[in-house]
Amino acid sequence: MKKIVLAPDSFKGTMTSAEVCGELVAAIHGVYPEAEVVSLPVADGGEGSVEAFLAAVGGERVQVDCTGPNGRRLSAGYGFLPDRTAVVEMAAAAGLPIADTKDPERTTTYGVGELMRHAADRGAGKIVMCLGGSATNDGGCGAAAACGVRFYDGQGRVFTPVGGTLGDIARIDASLLDRTLANLPIITMCDIDNPLCGNMGAAAVFGPQKGADEAMISRLDAGLAHLAEVLERDCGAAVRDLPGAGAAGGMGAGMAAFFKSRLQMGIETVLDTVGFEKKLTGADMVFTGEGRLDGQSRQGKVAAGVARRAGMRGVPVIAIVGDVGEGAETIYELGVTAVFSINRVAVPYEQARLRSRRDLRATAEDILRLCRSLEIQKKL
Amino acid sequence: MKKIVLAPDSFKGTMTSAEVCGELVAAIHGVYPEAEVVSLPVADGGEGSVEAFLAAVGGERVQVDCTGPNGRRLSAGYGFLPDRTAVVEMAAAAGLPIADTKDPERTTTYGVGELMRHAADRGAGKIVMCLGGSATNDGGCGAAAACGVRFYDGQGRVFTPVGGTLGDIARIDASLLDRTLANLPIITMCDIDNPLCGNMGAAAVFGPQKGADEAMISRLDAGLAHLAEVLERDCGAAVRDLPGAGAAGGMGAGMAAFFKSRLQMGIETVLDTVGFEKKLTGADMVFTGEGRLDGQSRQGKVAAGVARRAGMRGVPVIAIVGDVGEGAETIYELGVTAVFSINRVAVPYEQARLRSRRDLRATAEDILRLCRSLEIQKKL
Numbered sequence: 001m002k003k004i005v006l007a008p009d010s011f012k013g014t015m016t017s018a019e020v021c022g023e024l025v026a027a028i029h030g031v032y033p034e035a036e037v038v039s040l041p042v043a044d045g046g047e048g049s050v051e052a053f054l055a056a057v058g059g060e061r062v063q064v065d066c067t068g069p070n071g072r073r074l075s076a077g078y079g080f081l082p083d084r085t086a087v088v089e090m091a092a093a094a095g096l097p098i099a100d101t102k103d104p105e106r107t108t109t110y111g112v113g114e115l116m117r118h119a120a121d122r123g124a125g126k127i128v129m130c131l132g133g134s135a136t137n138d139g140g141c142g143a144a145a146a147c148g149v150r151f152y153d154g155q156g157r158v159f160t161p162v163g164g165t166l167g168d169i170a171r172i173d174a175s176l177l178d179r180t181l182a183n184l185p186i187i188t189m190c191d192i193d194n195p196l197c198g199n200m201g202a203a204a205v206f207g208p209q210k211g212a213d214e215a216m217i218s219r220l221d222a223g224l225a226h227l228a229e230v231l232e233r234d235c236g237a238a239v240r241d242l243p244g245a246g247a248a249g250g251m252g253a254g255m256a257a258f259f260k261s262r263l264q265m266g267i268e269t270v271l272d273t274v275g276f277e278k279k280l281t282g283a284d285m286v287f288t289g290e291g292r293l294d295g296q297s298r299q300g301k302v303a304a305g306v307a308r309r310a311g312m313r314g315v316p317v318i319a320i321v322g323d324v325g326e327g328a329e330t331i332y333e334l335g336v337t338a339v340f341s342i343n344r345v346a347v348p349y350e351q352a353r354l355r356s357r358r359d360l361r362a363t364a365e366d367i368l369r370l371c372r373s374l375e376i377q378k379k380l
Numbered sequence: 381m382k383k384i385v386l387a388p389d390s391f392k393g394t395m396t397s398a399e400v401c402g403e404l405v406a407a408i409h410g411v412y413p414e415a416e417v418v419s420l421p422v423a424d425g426g427e428g429s430v431e432a433f434l435a436a437v438g439g440e441r442v443q444v445d446c447t448g449p450n451g452r453r454l455s456a457g458y459g460f461l462p463d464r465t466a467v468v469e470m471a472a473a474a475g476l477p478i479a480d481t482k483d484p485e486r487t488t489t490y491g492v493g494e495l496m497r498h499a500a501d502r503g504a505g506k507i508v509m510c511l512g513g514s515a516t517n518d519g520g521c522g523a524a525a526a527c528g529v530r531f532y533d534g535q536g537r538v539f540t541p542v543g544g545t546l547g548d549i550a551r552i553d554a555s556l557l558d559r560t561l562a563n564l565p566i567i568t569m570c571d572i573d574n575p576l577c578g579n580m581g582a583a584a585v586f587g588p589q590k591g592a593d594e595a596m597i598s599r600l601d602a603g604l605a606h607l608a609e610v611l612e613r614d615c616g617a618a619v620r621d622l623p624g625a626g627a628a629g630g631m632g633a634g635m636a637a638f639f640k641s642r643l644q645m646g647i648e649t650v651l652d653t654v655g656f657e658k659k660l661t662g663a664d665m666v667f668t669g670e671g672r673l674d675g676q677s678r679q680g681k682v683a684a685g686v687a688r689r690a691g692m693r694g695v696p697v698i699a700i701v702g703d704v705g706e707g708a709e710t711i712y713e714l715g716v717t718a719v720f721s722i723n724r725v726a727v728p729y730e731q732a733r734l735r736s737r738r739d740l741r742a743t744a745e746d747i748l749r750l751c752r753s754l755e756i757q758k759k760l
Contacts, residue, residue, distance in 0.1 A: 284757070314757070316750070316753040316754065316757060318750065322726065323724065323725040324725065325725070329742075332749070337749055337753040338746040338747070338749040338750040340720070340743075341721075341723060341725070343721060343724060343725065343726050344703065344704040344721040344723060345703040345704065345705070345721070345723065346702065346703055346723050346727065346728060346729040346731075346732035347726065347729075348726060348727060348728050349727075351726075352726035362709075363720075366718040366720055367718070367750065369712070370698065370718040370750065370751070371754060373696040373717040373718070374696065374751060374754050374755075375754075377664070377694070377696060
């Protein structure tokens with residue numbers, strides 16, 4: 001082993017991806033003191049993405065005063081990477097955890113637009129938007145409004161639509177979008193396929209966790225459907241059935257329609273952004289991992305994305321995970337060489353999580369000890 | 381991988397060593413269909429040894445009508461291996477599970493002697509005695525009496541001492557031991573170091589689990605001390621402080637004194653008996669394992685014994701275990717290459733045991749997948 005690349009997700013609830021990398025590095029240094037180790041504490045594009053990017057490739061966190069989900073001003077951060085990519089987490093300015101009250105009819109993504117605009121003004125060459133964890137259902141209209149897009153009601157008055165007033169939109173003028181932003185490549189990380197409206201749409205599927213009851217879901221869904229109509233008519237953007245349009249309260253649709261953003265798998269965006277392929281050069285092994293691997297892990301999860309790229313280059317990919325769930329074996333087809341759980345004693349999760357760091361390190365050490373013994377054997 | 385040797389202990393409470401071998405074989409055939417697999421479902425010399433020997437090297441189980449621990453007749457089996465080694469489990473004729481009542485002052489090892497004699501008459505070239513699980517505290521006097529040794533009381537009457545009457549032994553005539561048995565090499569598997577008497581002796585340490593209270597322990601201990609004196613005077617055998625003399629109610633002492641048996645680590649005896657070194661020839665890897673690996677596993681456990689021998693020959697030794705306990709890392713010094721737990725989800729033992737077989741197989745598969753990928757990589 002001369003070079004080992006680490007690209008783990010976080011173990012949700014127990015370790016950040018940076019902590020996972022830390023334990024893996026310690027294990028590697030114990031067994032292969034000379035090995036070059038490249039740590040890429042990636043994430044799947046959900047919460048913690050900014051931290052993960054900064055840890056992986058460096059850069060700085062930029063704090064901005066902006067509008068929170070309930071309209072109150074707050075300080076939110078985004079990441080500015082060395083290659084001038086700005087990484088914006090929607091949840092920083094419109095997240096459920098920072099919402100004063102759960103009310104998807106009133107919450108706004110306006111602050112998210114402010115962050116984007118700030119990044120553009122700062123000279124970003126590209127924006128990566130991380131969806132997820134939102135308190136909103138405004139179809140991204142708030143963010144668009146913050147960036148210059150004008151929404152008119154039936155009386156021709158300009159307003160900033162929220163979830164409850166999407167139905168009031170009579171006309172949209174997207175031509176007023178900030179010029180700098182309009183010319184920037186914007187990638188939206190989105191790991192779900194939900195359409196904007198209907199049974200599988202933003203309101204029906206994600207409304208309840210944001211505080212919507214049945215009646216409100218129905219109103220929100222009608223609002224999004226109306227927005228889709230106006231967007232198609234005024235902006236030429238057919239987002240109603242776009243896979244992922246329903247992500248984050250319709251923010252997927254808004255990113256695509258207002259910002260001409262491509263929606264793509266979070267992990268693919270992450271791996272592109274950190275230059276994963278380049279880091280693979282000369283690697284003898286890749287370690288990836290996540291808190292749980294199962295049949296769902298094929299789609300959009302870190303291990304799957306890492307395996308696909310490393311596997312194509314013939315580099316063995318070891319997935320070290322918390323739990324190995326049902327259906328995890330499908331991950332092999334994607335290029336994962338072997339899967340190891342960090343569980344070293346039969347105890348429930350509440351106990352296991354307390355020892356997860358040393359169990360992770362010990363498991364990695366044993367894997368590496370095995371590798372080393374096979375290397376030695378081949379040399380004899 | 382051209383040849384893989386399997387030498388696991390049982391996972392107590394979940395899988396026999398033969399079952400462990402079965403899952404490992406299935407895993408190997410899935411990943412290395414061409415590999416030669418040598419299955420040696422060993423055991424540490426405790427319960428299940430006969431089964432383990434028969435499974436490892438073949439042979440037959442011989443059933444004998446003999447005396448049980450409480451004097452009642454019963455049918456007990458011993459193993460007769462292809463090389464004419466007879467494997468006798470003491471527990472088969474004097475075990476706690478088959479005792480009608482727990483009373484170490486009255487129970488006898490007489491039946492164990494009958495099994496030995498039967499084996500000798502059947503043409504055994506060697507006897508391997510497995511201690512452990514006994515209901516007795518007779519210092520092996522019962523077994524000796526069954527094989528011809530005469531015990532005399534103060535009135536010169538011949539009797540068969542039990543735990544409660546050891547103090548009545550006035551004289552021992554060991555010269556009457558069955559000639560065939562006297563000429564046979566007899567190995568006693570013994571994994572504990574306890575002396576015959578005193579605080580760490582047979583009665584004090586193991587008496588309680590056999591039903592002795594404080595007062596009885598004291599009487600039993602005095603009886604064993606008396607036996608030791610007479611053995612030294614009449615048989616020239618100084619067994620009082622012999623490590624292991626206190627095993628199985630003093631059976632360790634009796635085996636050494638009456639039968640001139642060597643007491644040795646169970647696993648060493650097992651590995652000798654199954655011809656482990658010879659099976660190692662040409663092996664690329666050895667799998668061993670046990671239900672739990674911890675700081676205690678250095679001494680006399682299967683993984684430690686297997687590792688010591690395989691490690692000396694430079695063959696990687698993988699220990700697949702249930703739980704990895706505190707201090708398990710000391711096993712590496714003995715030659716274990718790497719340790720993997722079969723736990724793949726964080727659940728308590730009661731749940732983990734129900735899925736242990738498939739978790740074992742999956743863990744082995746992942747280890748082998750890793751090995752294969754490294755082999756392929758080296759070939760490129």
